[in-house]
Amino acid sequence: MKNTRGEIIRIADDLIRTRGYNAFSYTDISKQLNIKNAAVHYYFPAKSDLGTEVIRFRISDFHQRVQSWDTLPYDQQLVNWITYHQHKKENKCVCILGALAPVYDTLQENMQTELGRFSNIILEWLIDILAKGKQSGIFNYKESPRAKAYLVQSSLLAALLLNKVLDDDVFQAIQNSILMQ
Amino acid sequence: MKNTRGEIIRIADDLIRTRGYNAFSYTDISKQLNIKNAAVHYYFPAKSDLGTEVIRFRISDFHQRVQSWDTLPYDQQLVNWITYHQHKKENKCVCILGALAPVYDTLQENMQTELGRFSNIILEWLIDILAKGKQSGIFNYKESPRAKAYLVQSSLLAALLLNKVLDDDVFQAIQNSILMQ
DNA sequence: GTCTATATGTTGATAGAC
């Protein structure tokens, strides 16, 4: 009944988001599972194979999540997306985009491609609800939906990063600014 | 007339901001300078010593820069700070905060301390010009100066990260949003 | 599917000569 492959992805996701892609090894994962690092290579021959799967896991999680919000008002969907990020605050881990974007140039091509895909998926979704919400009068920001989406996603991503370095609660302030419009 | 120590810091700064702290080695630096990696250890015995000096270099550069803007109107100082970030776009390198924050937990204590100091220095400066500019009527944002400063700095930092992953010009959109108020 | 064993390279660092 155990799912080693799934566990590996979950642990790798956590390690990438707390310590960074270039700061974890297969041994870090195998220790947590009480197996040898060769066993991890059985599932993911190369580290970039694992990295790619972690991003795909995040994409799939994203799809599931926003789909479950499908019938909610647009402003509530935006609040949910903000709150989803806040949940990561306790252990101070960042989102996969914030973890991988700074080392983009060091990543294998398959990881770069998948990361680009994920960014576009998130932004297209954000642009969509921001545009529809503006049409329906729920939102009244002044920029284009695309510019607003960039601002929202940038703020959320960086709030998690700054939270690691600063003592203050950056997230709360950012959240208010976004919703204030 | 050559300044090897200074060159090392400059190259390290560039490597950290284009590839990340955990993805460069002393050999990367020594190759660029046509010396051996042992020579780099002469100046900076441990990698964290070098990392700490790079952050201090950035702090000192920041001080010089904002001091030279001292007599400008507050809105012009803000524009300069935004534009300063945009300059890094060509080679797609990020700011030192965006590069180091995601791997904060893997850094030695001296680097963590120095990075925290830098973040606070930047934010206190931003809060100051945002507060004074609001008092004098140049700015009319609705949040507290601190919340607005968090939003501005987050946006700038993340715009550089997203620019690495996305094809679109994230920076331009962000810049407009910030200044629109 | 997990193991042992092994290969191969890189990294961060030190000792001592020039």
Next chain:
DNA sequence: GTCTATCAACATATAGAC
């Protein structure tokens, strides 16, 4: 200040046994 030489530790795998 820079070099050569050397180091232990670790990372990223691969081969083949169980």
